[in-house]
Amino acid sequence: MSIIEARGLTKSFVQAVKEPGLKGALKHLIVPRNITKVAVHPLDLSIETGETVAYVGPNGAGKSTTIKMLSGILKPSGGSISVNGINPYKKRMENAAGIGAVFGQRTQLWWDIPIVESFSLLKDIYEIPDHVYRNNLEQFIELLGMNEFIHLSARKLSLGQRMRADLAAALLHNPPIVYLDEPTIGLDVSVKQKIREFIKKINQEQQTTVMLTTHDLGDIEDLCKRLIIIDHGMIIYDGSLSEVKSRFARSRVIFFQVGSPMPELFAELDQTPGIRLTLQNEQEFSVAFDRYEYTASDVVSRVMRHGEVIDFRMEDANIEQVIKAVYDGNLDLNLNQQAQ
Amino acid sequence: MSAIPLKKYRSIANRSLQNVLAYRTSYVIGFLANTVNLLAIYFLWQGIYSGRSEVGGYTWDQMKTYLLVTFLANSVLSWYSETSISGKILDGSVAIDLLKPLDFQSARFSETLGASLLEGGMSAVLLTIFASFLSGITLPHSPLVYALFLLSLLGAILVKFGVVYLAALLCFWSTGSMGIVWTRIAVTNLLSGALVPLAFFPDWLERLALWLPFQSIIHTPTMIFLQQTGTAESLKLIALQAFWGIALWFAGKAMWNWAVRQVTIHGG
Numbered sequence: 065m066s067i068i069e070a071r072g073l074t075k076s077f078v079q080a081v082k083e084p085g086l087k088g089a090l091k092h093l094i095v096p097r098n099i100t101k102v103a104v105h106p107l108d109l110s111i112e113t114g115e116t117v118a119y120v121g122p123n124g125a126g127k128s129t130t131i132k133m134l135s136g137i138l139k140p141s142g143g144s145i146s147v148n149g150i151n152p153y154k155k156r157m158e159n160a161a162g163i164g165a166v167f168g169q170r171t172q173l174w175w176d177i178p179i180v181e182s183f184s185l186l187k188d189i190y191e192i193p194d195h196v197y198r199n200n201l202e203q204f205i206e207l208l209g210m211n212e213f214i215h216l217s218a219r220k221l222s223l224g225q226r227m228r229a230d231l232a233a234a235l236l237h238n239p240p241i242v243y244l245d246e247p248t249i250g251l252d253v254s255v256k257q258k259i260r261e262f263i264k265k266i267n268q269e270q271q272t273t274v275m276l277t278t279h280d281l282g283d284i285e286d287l288c289k290r291l292i293i294i295d296h297g298m299i300i301y302d303g304s305l306s307e308v309k310s311r312f313a314r315s316r317v318i319f320f321q322v323g324s325p326m327p328e329l330f331a332e333l334d335q336t337p338g339i340r341l342t343l344q345n346e347q348e349f350s351v352a353f354d355r356y357e358y359t360a361s362d363v364v365s366r367v368m369r370h371g372e373v374i375d376f377r378m379e380d381a382n383i384e385q386v387i388k389a390v391y392d393g394n395l396d397l398n399l400n401q402q403a404q
Numbered sequence: 405m406s407a408i409p410l411k412k413y414r415s416i417a418n419r420s421l422q423n424v425l426a427y428r429t430s431y432v433i434g435f436l437a438n439t440v441n442l443l444a445i446y447f448l449w450q451g452i453y454s455g456r457s458e459v460g461g462y463t464w465d466q467m468k469t470y471l472l473v474t475f476l477a478n479s480v481l482s483w484y485s486e487t488s489i490s491g492k493i494l495d496g497s498v499a500i501d502l503l504k505p506l507d508f509q510s511a512r513f514s515e516t517l518g519a520s521l522l523e524g525g526m527s528a529v530l531l532t533i534f535a536s537f538l539s540g541i542t543l544p545h546s547p548l549v550y551a552l553f554l555l556s557l558l559g560a561i562l563v564k565f566g567v568v569y570l571a572a573l574l575c576f577w578s579t580g581s582m583g584i585v586w587t588r589i590a591v592t593n594l595l596s597g598a599l600v601p602l603a604f605f606p607d608w609l610e611r612l613a614l615w616l617p618f619q620s621i622i623h624t625p626t627m628i629f630l631q632q633t634g635t636a637e638s639l640k641l642i643a644l645q646a647f648w649g650i651a652l653w654f655a656g657k658a659m660w661n662w663a664v665r666q667v668t669i670h671g672g
Contacts, residue, residue: 132499135503136502136503137499137502137503139664139665156502157505157506157507158505160502160503160504160505160506161505163503165503167499167500170496170497170499170500171500172500172503172504174419174423175423176422176423176426176427177419177422177423177426181419181422182419184415185415185416185418185419188411188412188414188415189412189415189416189504189505189506190505191411191412217426
């Protein structure tokens with residue numbers, strides 16, 4: 065069995081419907097009207113030991129709700145879950161011992177006592193053996209560069225420092241599974257890099273299963289081999305990152321800088337299906353095309369027929385654009401059916 | 405519970421104590437505020453007693469002692485402990501606690517005990533200094549009374565925690581805690597004897613108060629300290645505290661189990 069497995073997992077919430085204004089509020093007090101909102105439609109999920117999975121979707125898509133159900137703090141409305149072979153909701157404490165979690169918006173560190181004291185409390189809470197604790201602490205301090213702030217209280221830390229400390233706190237007990245909910249939110253590039261490298265290392269060395277929700281596409285490209293996209297409480301894609309790229313990131317863009325304006329070329333390209341021209345000015349423009357229909361050399365030689373090319377550079381569509389398209393609802397990502 | 409899991413909770417109590425130390429300035433300010441309050445009540449009662457030797461069966465000297473003991477019993481459970489649990493529920497950080505292999509109620513109780521130990525200790529020291537300036541405080545002579553008194557203070561913490569915990573859980577259904585906190589404080593102060601000794605109440609109210617758990621918080625320790633109860637009677641009162649403490653504990657457990665099933669945890 066997979067380390068994380070969910071079958072037909074659903075969650076719905078009851079929401080109060082209030083009409084606007086005082087009248088509506090009073091009316092609700094007397095005759096409350098509620099609607100049931102489905103946050104997560106029945107979904108199936110299986111994640112194997114050692115996988116790194118990006119779980120992405122727009123705000124309110126049901127990401128956090130799923131993670132909360134998997135981590136045992138929210139009771140599912142239906143379906144079954146097994147994490148490390150146990151039902152996380154029924155055996156919350158047992159499940160908690162085998163997982164680590166970072167919720168980027170919250171901290172598990174004590175606000176007013178030194179970070180290292182929070183850590184040693186975790187040692188007792190998770191009953192971490194002395195040598196494991198010492199090794200991990202030493203290694204984490206070095207990898208995450210925590211030496212300068214380990215003796216400060218969480219209150220005094222910058223966001224980047226706090227996030228590093230929180231990440232260390234979540235992994236001190238060598239959990240087989242770690243849920244990271246936006247672990248790089250609001251961080252600068254160098255801290256992001258540190259955190260990603262740390263996660264990668266832990267995953268490789270300890271076969272830690274990582275489930276990551278993020279809006280940062282750099283995190284995904286850097287860390288995850290598998291991508292799950294959820295929208296409106298439904299999984300709309302579950303597969304490898306490279307597959308989604310080759311399937312949906314078909315567009316390729318070449319930016320040109322040319323010696324003189326090329327009106328004929330512009331007219332010609334405008335007529336060509338599958339090619340989109342974007343003019344920056346008379347001598348700088350970009351050409352977007354489907355890389356399965358045209359080759360880059362086709363496009364470049366076409367342009368060169370019309371005059372001198374001073375410079376050009378090429379960009380492949382990245383996962384960012386794909387996910388953006390999905391968020392915007394422009395792309396029907398029914399990949400499972402297409403693949404079958 | 406075996407010895408090993410207890411270590412977790414002892415460790416939590418220890419960190420909570422450190423946390424209070426970090427807040428020492430705010431503790432001192434809080435203590436000063438309470439002192440002003442105590443002085444106001446002291447002078448109020450002094451006014452009531454002028455020209456009278458006894459009110460409701462209490463002499464002025466006994467009343468002074470009553471006020472000091474009330475002050476001590478009230479300060480062992482700080483404002484911080486009283487509001488931190490509801491705070492966790494309101495801001496959603498209860499989610500973080502649920503991710504720990506810890507029993508939520510036991511962990512909160514450990515925190516409360518850790519803080520109480522320090523705050524109670526500091527209050528006791530300051531009160532002793534304060535009392536040495538007052539004449540006529542009636543101190544018990546028997547060490548047994550002190551032992552019983554300490555036990556009853558522990559009982560008081562347990563019962564007060566039970567009340568605080570149940571009230572905090574109500575915050576799962578409300579979006580603000582102030583109303584709940586103030587109501588709880590008002591009810592507790594009245595029915596525990598913190599405002600006036602229960603003996604001053606009309607008969608029916610006194611009987612009602614004695615039937616409720618609140619009297620364990622102030623009434624019991626003051627009765628024991630003032631030696632208005634014999635040893636056997638004191639032990640009975642402490643047993644009653646234990647009963648209420650345990651009953652409220654299980655009520656809290658039941659309500660928690662129900663609440664986490666029912667209610668969405670606030671925030672993402």
